[in-house]
Amino acid sequence: MAPITNGRVLFAAIPSGYPVLGQDLVYDTTQTIDLESVPLGGGVLIKTLDLSVDPYMRQRMRPAEVPSYLPAFPLGEPIVSAGIAVVLRSEHAGFKAGDHVEGVLPHQQYTIIAEPEKVPLIPLHVVDNPHGLKWSAFLGVLGIPGHTAYFAWKAYSQAKKGQTVFVTTGAGALVIQLAKLDGCKVIGSAGSDEKVQFMKDIGADVAFNYKTEDTREVLQREGPVDIYWDNVGGDTFDAVLENAARNARIIACGMISAYNEPRGVPIYKMHLVFAKCITIVGFLVSDHYSAESLAAFVKDVHAGVASGALKHQEELFDGLERAGEGLLAVLRGTNKGKAVIHVADE
Amino acid sequence: MAPITNGRVLFAAIPSGYPVLGQDLVYDTTQTIDLESVPLGGGVLIKTLDLSVDPYMRQRMRPAEVPSYLPAFPLGEPIVSAGIAVVLRSEHAGFKAGDHVEGVLPHQQYTIIAEPEKVPLIPLHVVDNPHGLKWSAFLGVLGIPGHTAYFAWKAYSQAKKGQTVFVTTGAGALVIQLAKLDGCKVIGSAGSDEKVQFMKDIGADVAFNYKTEDTREVLQREGPVDIYWDNVGGDTFDAVLENAARNARIIACGMISAYNEPRGVPIYKMHLVFAKCITIVGFLVSDHYSAESLAAFVKDVHAGVASGALKHQEELFDGLERAGEGLLAVLRGTNKGKAVIHVADE
Numbered sequence: 001m002a003p004i005t006n007g008r009v010l011f012a013a014i015p016s017g018y019p020v021l022g023q024d025l026v027y028d029t030t031q032t033i034d035l036e037s038v039p040l041g042g043g044v045l046i047k048t049l050d051l052s053v054d055p056y057m058r059q060r061m062r063p064a065e066v067p068s069y070l071p072a073f074p075l076g077e078p079i080v081s082a083g084i085a086v087v088l089r090s091e092h093a094g095f096k097a098g099d100h101v102e103g104v105l106p107h108q109q110y111t112i113i114a115e116p117e118k119v120p121l122i123p124l125h126v127v128d129n130p131h132g133l134k135w136s137a138f139l140g141v142l143g144i145p146g147h148t149a150y151f152a153w154k155a156y157s158q159a160k161k162g163q164t165v166f167v168t169t170g171a172g173a174l175v176i177q178l179a180k181l182d183g184c185k186v187i188g189s190a191g192s193d194e195k196v197q198f199m200k201d202i203g204a205d206v207a208f209n210y211k212t213e214d215t216r217e218v219l220q221r222e223g224p225v226d227i228y229w230d231n232v233g234g235d236t237f238d239a240v241l242e243n244a245a246r247n248a249r250i251i252a253c254g255m256i257s258a259y260n261e262p263r264g265v266p267i268y269k270m271h272l273v274f275a276k277c278i279t280i281v282g283f284l285v286s287d288h289y290s291a292e293s294l295a296a297f298v299k300d301v302h303a304g305v306a307s308g309a310l311k312h313q314e315e316l317f318d319g320l321e322r323a324g325e326g327l328l329a330v331l332r333g334t335n336k337g338k339a340v341i342h343v344a345d346e
Numbered sequence: 347m348a349p350i351t352n353g354r355v356l357f358a359a360i361p362s363g364y365p366v367l368g369q370d371l372v373y374d375t376t377q378t379i380d381l382e383s384v385p386l387g388g389g390v391l392i393k394t395l396d397l398s399v400d401p402y403m404r405q406r407m408r409p410a411e412v413p414s415y416l417p418a419f420p421l422g423e424p425i426v427s428a429g430i431a432v433v434l435r436s437e438h439a440g441f442k443a444g445d446h447v448e449g450v451l452p453h454q455q456y457t458i459i460a461e462p463e464k465v466p467l468i469p470l471h472v473v474d475n476p477h478g479l480k481w482s483a484f485l486g487v488l489g490i491p492g493h494t495a496y497f498a499w500k501a502y503s504q505a506k507k508g509q510t511v512f513v514t515t516g517a518g519a520l521v522i523q524l525a526k527l528d529g530c531k532v533i534g535s536a537g538s539d540e541k542v543q544f545m546k547d548i549g550a551d552v553a554f555n556y557k558t559e560d561t562r563e564v565l566q567r568e569g570p571v572d573i574y575w576d577n578v579g580g581d582t583f584d585a586v587l588e589n590a591a592r593n594a595r596i597i598a599c600g601m602i603s604a605y606n607e608p609r610g611v612p613i614y615k616m617h618l619v620f621a622k623c624i625t626i627v628g629f630l631v632s633d634h635y636s637a638e639s640l641a642a643f644v645k646d647v648h649a650g651v652a653s654g655a656l657k658h659q660e661e662l663f664d665g666l667e668r669a670g671e672g673l674l675a676v677l678r679g680t681n682k683g684k685a686v687i688h689v690a691d692e
Contacts, residue, residue: 069622252620280619282623284621
């Protein structure tokens, strides 16, 4: 079989704010690959099906010498993120052709992974799909975003019936539903009327568009807030501190507003943490994986999605060449549900 | 006996930054009292011995309609704070002449308290002094500052041997000594060379003057920080976030730098809470009082002070007319040790 094009999304230059497509992120089609004869070096050849695009990726588009919790993307190489692929060929005992795998994958159509167990952050592993759910869902409600919501809600929320929970951004769909299952009152905010409607559809007691309604006013009317699920930081964080209940808990799982500001986004009301006995917990989902936690997740969340009891929403960007577009959408918050780059059907 | 002057420190006007003495705080000598004949209404007449001045008092010097964790001081009335007094006369079964009492007391020389058990925040209660220690110490190492340090260190530090602890301001003397007893490395910062020397004298491994040495540089060299005992907030808080270890804990017991800034002092690096899995705990000491916690405190801290194993430092301002001067000193950080207004000997 003749070599075919192997499209890639390259990290070409360091952006100063939002990445510029065609300049900072470039879709490249100069490489080819012969799927039948390319040497595997004892590893696997995979075909990428779906790739996640998430706000944290902007953090990795920085100069290599600036430290952060994840290494910078190397310039000139494909960007990487969580992805789902199917194994085409394998010389590795842990994988066989036809297996579906998850891992941190480069944004390219076909990849040889010589040492699947050494893939950083998420080593390549076979994904179980006992309920036969859509593969793109394994990057959203059934993947890291879902794990993040589920593990942290169980570990840190200490939710009690009747407490008030505030969740920002539509990405918190699973959090909203877990909070409702625990008997909480849920306030949700999002940046579009469609997302607001979706939050109401899945059970939020109060949902509002933060671009047209003032977060402080809503929280003053509907709060005080016992549990805040923080995705955005900045002024919203201040608004929550001002409207927090005594002994409130803030679960910090990402502060999107800080990613595009070199200095960080200021928070002015931290002294209220002391005045109101607030606890703030930062966590990384990678600390929470275990056989037990994953089994609980399949039992509660896979089954809930399969039965329709748990709702989720995704926006597919068709074609790897649209990866940059998808990333910009999540950085700007214009995506409708979990953004996934759908690279190929099986 | 003829009536005598009853000096008072009045909250006369709302300051916009640091209180202005003679304008916002006024020492008033227009009232008199007849100690022998004044009616007690079933309560007690007390003679004030020592009064605490603390940064949080600035928070109460605000318009009554602005909410905060403690009510605003009423305009035209004496300011109040923790104090030690001796009972001169009593019509209340719980007190007798000669008892030493602690409570939130008005800044005046003599006070009638009709309902001692209803004094807000710290109801009037007899103070035990089994080791015969100086009464002013009951406003410092043996009083609320000591309780704050001891209860919170025990409840929240989760200190492990070999961890690095950063303590700001000389007020953290007891924290430094508790951290050393737990086998930690202690970094202390203060605003004067005398305070720095005192920190070294009580065991701090590293102590520096933040006015002449850069906090970031010291923390970068001596950190990363596992436990931060926060008294100041603001840029120091950011410096700690930048130099925090993974899973660091920040104990927030007061942010002095925010009190004099109407908008609050910005913190820019909150996104690191998530990146480094940091936990921030705010608390109020009033939530931690119990018979058990106080018994442990007497056993550990009273005994330690009596034997000299635990060191402390205080600066006495002699005379109630110096209360405003003492308060300004703690707000500006120029006090040498715990600031106490020594109103009268017994």
